[in-house]
Amino acid sequence: xxxxxxxLRERGWRMTAQRRVVAEVLDGxxxxxxxxxxxxxxxxxxxxxxRATVYNTLGEMxxxxxxxxxxxxxxxxxxxxNAHRPHQHLVCSRCGTIRDVHxxxxxxxxxxxxxxxxxxxxxxxxxxxxxxxxxxx
Amino acid sequence: xxxxxxxLRERGWRMTAQRRVVAEVLDGxxxxxxxxxxxxxxxxxxxxxxRATVYNTLGEMxxxxxxxxxxxxxxxxxxxxNAHRPHQHLVCSRCGTIRDVHxxxxxxxxxxxxxxxxxxxxxxxxxxxxxxxxxxx
DNA sequence: ATCCTACGATAGACACTGTCTAAGTCAAGA
DNA sequence: TCTTGACTTAGACAGTGTCTATCGTAGGAT
Ligand SMILES: [Mn+2]
Ligand SMILES: [Mn+2]
Ligand SMILES: [Zn+2]
Ligand SMILES: [Zn+2]
Numbered sequence: 001x002x003x004x005x006x007x008l009r010e011r012g013w014r015m016t017a018q019r020r021v022v023a024e025v026l027d028g029x030x031x032x033x034x035x036x037x038x039x040x041x042x043x044x045x046x047x048x049x050x051r052a053t054v055y056n057t058l059g060e061m062x063x064x065x066x067x068x069x070x071x072x073x074x075x076x077x078x079x080x081x082n083a084h085r086p087h088q089h090l091v092c093s094r095c096g097t098i099r100d101v102h103x104x105x106x107x108x109x110x111x112x113x114x115x116x117x118x119x120x121x122x123x124x125x126x127x128x129x130x131x132x133x134x135x136x137x
Numbered sequence: 138x139x140x141x142x143x144x145l146r147e148r149g150w151r152m153t154a155q156r157r158v159v160a161e162v163l164d165g166x167x168x169x170x171x172x173x174x175x176x177x178x179x180x181x182x183x184x185x186x187x188r189a190t191v192y193n194t195l196g197e198m199x200x201x202x203x204x205x206x207x208x209x210x211x212x213x214x215x216x217x218x219n220a221h222r223p224h225q226h227l228v229c230s231r232c233g234t235i236r237d238v239h240x241x242x243x244x245x246x247x248x249x250x251x252x253x254x255x256x257x258x259x260x261x262x263x264x265x266x267x268x269x270x271x272x273x274x
Numbered sequence: 275a276t277c278c279t280a281c282g283a284t285a286g287a288c289a290c291t292g293t294c295t296a297a298g299t300c301a302a303g304a
Numbered sequence: 305t306c307t308t309g310a311c312t313t314a315g316a317c318a319g320t321g322t323c324t325a326t327c328g329t330a331g332g333a334t
């Protein structure tokens with residue numbers, strides 16, 4: 001039983017087979033799947049699940065803060081169940097592999113007030129890029 | 138005459154009306170247009186310019202390092218002619234306005250070797266998000 | 275100045291990503 | 305068990321980006 005599923009139940013979500021399967025697919029560390037990848041894996045367990053339901057369910061999980069949307073490439077958004085521990089991402093510029101990383105300090109602190117132009121800055125996303133060990137070999 | 142156009146000529150680019158117009162549209166500070174926005178503005182000056190040419194030209198400018206691709210919203214990529222001064226982006230989470238910002242220090246330095254997992258890390262992109270003064274009013 | 279031709283531009287089909295609607299289904303409380 | 309409104313579904317549609325076959329022309333050659 002995934003923690004994610006447990007938290008959804010506590011929020012009063014109706015527990016459908018579709019939502020269970022999406023939550024199961026998202027379970028794990030360093031999981032950063034696109035919506036259509038989630039759909040493909042969900043279909044293995046529940047063949048009749050629709051694309052629309054996967055998109056809807058992911059969107060709901062994001063809106064309640066249980067899943068984070070990550071846009072590391074210009075293509076499809078990726079869905080990250082590791083929403084309760086702040087982290088950033090390290091992406092291989094060749095194969096696209098994504099790792100969670102934890103930089104030192106608060107990235108927000110590096111932006112001085114004079115560079116905020118009156119914005120109320122609330123979040124920061126950092127994407128490190130480079131070549132992973134497998135691709136460098 | 139834009140600096141961008143001058144540098145393209147120095148690289149031996151064939152100077153077509155289409156490339157001139159794309160370079161002119163990209164001229165300026167805090168310019169972060171999508172490809173289709175570039176196409177719309179280019180069409181005002183050169184009505185028959187095609188979408189494919191705009192996409193091709195932007196892609197070529199990116200590949201030679203004269204323009205930077207920015208993906209701040211998970212939707213269309215944006216094209217930034219300010220490629221010769223390293224900078225990061227501050228995005229309004231309500232209206233989408235983008236400002237160039239210059240954080241203190243090297244953002245790469247915040248990622249310790251123990252968090253690099255053998256990657257040869259070469260670049261970092263930082264996106265700050267918050268509400269701009271106009272949207273806060 | 276004119277000619278040649280390789281490089282660039284074009285139209286439009288196609289693929290991928292995401293949204294929406296109308297109709298059918300079912301989880302869970304009464 | 306019944307009821308109901310929340311949920312799911314298929315598929316149409318929209319936005320973004322890529323590709324190919326064909327046409328046009330910038331710029332060097334003559
Ligand atoms: Mn992550
Ligand atoms: Mn910029
Ligand atoms: Zn790699
Ligand atoms: Zn704003």
